[in-house]
Amino acid sequence: MSSNALYTDLSGYYDLMCADIDYQSQSNFVRRIHQIFGNQGRDYLDLACGTGPHVHHFINYGYQASGLDINQPMLDIAKQRNPDANFILHDMSNFKVEESLDLITCFLYSIHYNANIEKLSECIASAHAALKPEGVLCFNSVAKNKIDNRSFVKHAAEHEGSQFSFQSGWNYCGEGEQQHLLLKIEKTTDGVTEIWDDKHPMVAVDFNQLTALLEPYFDVHMFEHDYEKITPLEASSGNAIVVCVKK
Missing domain, CATH: 3.40.50.150 (Vaccinia Virus protein VP39)
Incomplete structure (x- = not known):
């Protein structure tokens, strides 16, 4: 996606x-x-x-x-x-x-x-x-030049009977003019978990x-x-x- x-x-x-x-x-x-x-x-x-x-x-x-x-x-x-x-x-x-x-x-x-x-x-x-x-x-x-690719922030929330987990962090390869925001979202409803992994390009x-x-x-x-x-x-x-x- x-x-x-x-x-x-x-x-x-x-x-x-x-x-x-x-x-x-x-x-x-x-x-x-x-x-x-x-x-x-x-x-x-x-x-x-x-x-x-x-x-x-x-x-x-x-x-x-x-x-x-x-x-x-x-x-x-x-x-x-x-x-x-x-x-x-x-x-x-x-x-x-x-x-x-x-x-x-x-x-x-x-x-x-x-x-x-x-x-x-x-x-x-x-x-x-x-x-x-x-x-x-x-x-x-x-x-x-200060980005730590190992660092993430994470929090959980509940909405309309579903449990959500959100995790995000910066990633930079060490050269060039593009970095990424890495985003992971987990949605659990009635014991069934959906997962989205996404990579947002950023300058x-x-x-x-x-x-x-x-x-x-x-x-x-x-x-x-x-x-x-x-x-x-x-x-x-x-x-x-x-x-x-x-x-």
Whole structure:
């Protein structure tokens, strides 16, 4: 099963896959970041928004919020949950907006869903063009040279009488501009288990490469991947929250 087919077929289980994610803390962190670095505007777009949990929180903060994703079933759920928000079916690498924005986010490492370095560069340029002066682009990223292929995260959930087990981890072969998100899902119903194994291709960069792509457009600030406090990135860290202020 291809990655896109799996993503589509399991869109109804997306929230189960992400059940252990603290969307509130992530949104609170970015709101603080925007208050510190931003232009104090309230026009907001979430790239790769999925079912819209971050959009929901930013609406509650008083933002004019919108979301963009390539998956229509995800957007259908997002719109049902956030009827006042605008949702766009589009690829994040070459998007345009009708009205300029103050804040753009891309949570859950989704910036890596750009297919290659060229597409990532296009995404950065698109975000820059969409932002107002001193607008902020904020996303999280993993450095390809810091990936441990042996490391996985796993959690379980129950839904409509079925038990689910979700396991995911990064994989990088050690060279080139492609890494993968390895995903394994087990669904057990009445003692019968179905298993999906999937391999999502994603663009691979180290933080030096990423900074070089961003700096023509933005003043770049790199922080530790900690949503509870704002801490400058240490040289040994492989996960970062990247804050970009439009030049």
